[in-house]
Amino acid sequence: MLNTSEFIIQSLVEDAKLSRGDADEIRRFMADKGATLEDAAIYTKKIGTRDLAVAKAGICEYPFLDLSMIDADIRNSRRLNNSISERLVAFPLYVLDEVATVAMEDPLDLQAMDQLRQVLRRQIDPVVCDAEQLRMLIARAYSLDAGDQTESATNDEATDHEQEPIVAAVNQILFSAAHAGASDIHVNPDDKSLHLRFRVDGVLQTQQGPAIAMHEGIVQRLKVMSQLDVTQTRRPQDGKFRFRHKGQPIDVRLSLIPTIHGENAVLRLLRPAGSIGAIADLGMPADVAEQFTQAVSKPHGILLVTGPTGSGKTTSLYTALNSINTPDRNIMTVEDPVEIRLPLIRQIQANNAIGLTFANALRSILRQDPDVVLIGEIRDEETAKIATQAALTGHLVLSTLHTNDAAGSIARLREFGVPPFAISNSLLGSIAQRLVRRVCTSCKAPDTPEPAVLRSLGIAPDTKGLSIGRGCPSCMSTGYKGRAGVYEMLSATSAIRVLIERDATVSEILAKSRAAGMRSILEDGIEKAMLGITSVNELSKLHATVDLDSTIEEPLKIPA
Numbered sequence: 028m029l030n031t032s033e034f035i036i037q038s039l040v041e042d043a044k045l046s047r048g049d050a051d052e053i054r055r056f057m058a059d060k061g062a063t064l065e066d067a068a069i070y071t072k073k074i075g076t077r078d079l080a081v082a083k084a085g086i087c088e089y090p091f092l093d094l095s096m097i098d099a100d101i102r103n104s105r106r107l108n109n110s111i112s113e114r115l116v117a118f119p120l121y122v123l124d125e126v127a128t129v130a131m132e133d134p135l136d137l138q139a140m141d142q143l144r145q146v147l148r149r150q151i152d153p154v155v156c157d158a159e160q161l162r163m164l165i166a167r168a169y170s171l172d173a174g175d176q177t178e179s180a181t182n183d184e185a186t187d188h189e190q191e192p193i194v195a196a197v198n199q200i201l202f203s204a205a206h207a208g209a210s211d212i213h214v215n216p217d218d219k220s221l222h223l224r225f226r227v228d229g230v231l232q233t234q235q236g237p238a239i240a241m242h243e244g245i246v247q248r249l250k251v252m253s254q255l256d257v258t259q260t261r262r263p264q265d266g267k268f269r270f271r272h273k274g275q276p277i278d279v280r281l282s283l284i285p286t287i288h289g290e291n292a293v294l295r296l297l298r299p300a301g302s303i304g305a306i307a308d309l310g311m312p313a314d315v316a317e318q319f320t321q322a323v324s325k326p327h328g329i330l331l332v333t334g335p336t337g338s339g340k341t342t343s344l345y346t347a348l349n350s351i352n353t354p355d356r357n358i359m360t361v362e363d364p365v366e367i368r369l370p371l372i373r374q375i376q377a378n379n380a381i382g383l384t385f386a387n388a389l390r391s392i393l394r395q396d397p398d399v400v401l402i403g404e405i406r407d408e409e410t411a412k413i414a415t416q417a418a419l420t421g422h423l424v425l426s427t428l429h430t431n432d433a434a435g436s437i438a439r440l441r442e443f444g445v446p447p448f449a450i451s452n453s454l455l456g457s458i459a460q461r462l463v464r465r466v467c468t469s470c471k472a473p474d475t476p477e478p479a480v481l482r483s484l485g486i487a488p489d490t491k492g493l494s495i496g497r498g499c500p501s502c503m504s505t506g507y508k509g510r511a512g513v514y515e516m517l518s519a520t521s522a523i524r525v526l527i528e529r530d531a532t533v534s535e536i537l538a539k540s541r542a543a544g545m546r547s548i549l550e551d552g553i554e555k556a557m558l559g560i561t562s563v564n565e566l567s568k569l570h571a572t573v574d575l576d577s578t579i580e581e582p583l584k585i586p587a
């Protein structure tokens with residue numbers, strides 16, 4: 028897991044602004060003293076605060092401003108009292124009608140941004156500044172201009188008090204959602220109450236909602252955070268903002284739609300890059316993990332991940348990228364949407380409205396000398412052809428396809444008109460996956476399903492180890508906590524390549540692959556149920572989503 032400070036340290040090392048030894052010393056100082064990166068920089072003197080600010084600006088995508096190049100108006104100290112300015116390490120540089128440009132040490136600090144927005148009563152446009160310069164400016168401004176702050180301070184407090192319950196409610200909602208690992212927050216008003224629901228592990232869960240009286244305030248607050256038009260309540264609006272949870276910035280996409288009971292808000296929480304772990308943590312069976320790792324470490328070729336929406340394909344691809352994300356590789360992506368921002372990787376958002384289709388973006392990317400290219404999805408003939416061509420000309424290409432199973436990806440590439448030699452020479456492998464819910468480990472108990480249910484799934488009725496969650500506070504009474512991937516992988520071995528080259532049927536290819544040990548998604552699911560990782564109920568649902576006719580043409584290989 029990497030936090031923002033660690034990203035900054037790494038990018039400084041990569042830019043040769045910091046030696047590895049000095050980087051370690053800074054890390055030690057931070058760990059020993061519980062210090063911030065800025066403090067560690069100032070005390071250890073291993074890195075200039077200016078270089079640090081430039082690196083931080085690059086990572087959080089706000090501009091860097093050299094305070095020595097401008098003549099800051101210290102009269103702006105009247106707008107922000109001394110203690111707040113010092114505590115937040117922030118100073119307003121320019122204050123226009125609706126926007127305040129504020130010099131900050133850390134614009135990713137959501138609470139600081141909140142407070143500045145309230146006190147300055149404007150949208151905040153942060154610029155990242157050298158911490159030492161900024162602290163000097165603050166000291167200078169307040170010692171030279173100790174003007175009468177009584178009036179504005181009183182007003183600020185009045186606003187603070189008025190806004191406090193709303194701000195606290197919104198912060199509480201965001202905190203609880205991030206804490207629960209929710210992917211979405213739904214704020215739905217009706218005529219009597221305000222319903223709050225979190226989507227956790229793919230399922231909506233009802234939460235204790237705030238009073239309906241707070242609805243308007245909450246929506247207004249979300250609009251302010253997303254810098255949307257607060258006066259517009261009759262049209263749908265989309266916005267985004269960022270907050271911090273346990274030191275990690277979390278990006279949020281806000282969607283507002285007016286209903287007869289007021290504005291309905293849905294917030295999508297994008298996971299921080301730090302949530303992407305190692306391939307070993309994906310829960311793939313050992314042989315699949317090994318084949319997947321091997322495919323990802325190849326210098327060129329195409330690796331496909333298939334499955335329906337919400338099957339965890341993106342996580343697998345990002346994990347693959349993460350495992351090869353080193354400064355000596357140029358990695359570029361084209362995605363729609365960019366779901367997680369990865370450090371050091373150039374991510375491009377496809378945008379059909381301006382003609383930046385996957386195919387067009389891909390053509391441009393290939394002129395940027397990439398080593399590795401991730402294409403969010405191959406959904407048309409043109410993209411399929413450019414992708415395989417790129418894989419044949421020395422690039423590692425990772426992408427997803429909408430097919431049910433691993434072997435289906437070969438059929439899909441054929442449908443897209445990719446010639447057999449191009450598929451056989453470029454394909455490294457194809458992995459299909461789904462997500463099943465994990466049985467909650469706090470309330471796990473043995474499960475004894477009906478024998479008929481077990482037989483329909485191909486599980487022996489006296490099988491031991493099947494588990495179910497009874498429901499407890501830890502899993503919000505659902506019996507499940509978290510999700511696990513179930514996988515099948517078709518590796519393009521030389522035998523498989525020969526079959527692809529001579530246009531063999533998919534069932535022939537599948538039979539060959541299974542003879543070499545490939546196991547199906549359902550077989551992986553059964554194994555995970557027998558290990559008590561998931562339940563038979565989840566397996567029944569999985570069974571329904573897997574198109575058996577196309578995958579299984581011989582009896583299931585049930586692990587003993």
Ligand SMILES: [Zn+2]
Binds near residue numbers: 496500503504
């Ligand atoms: Zn539980």
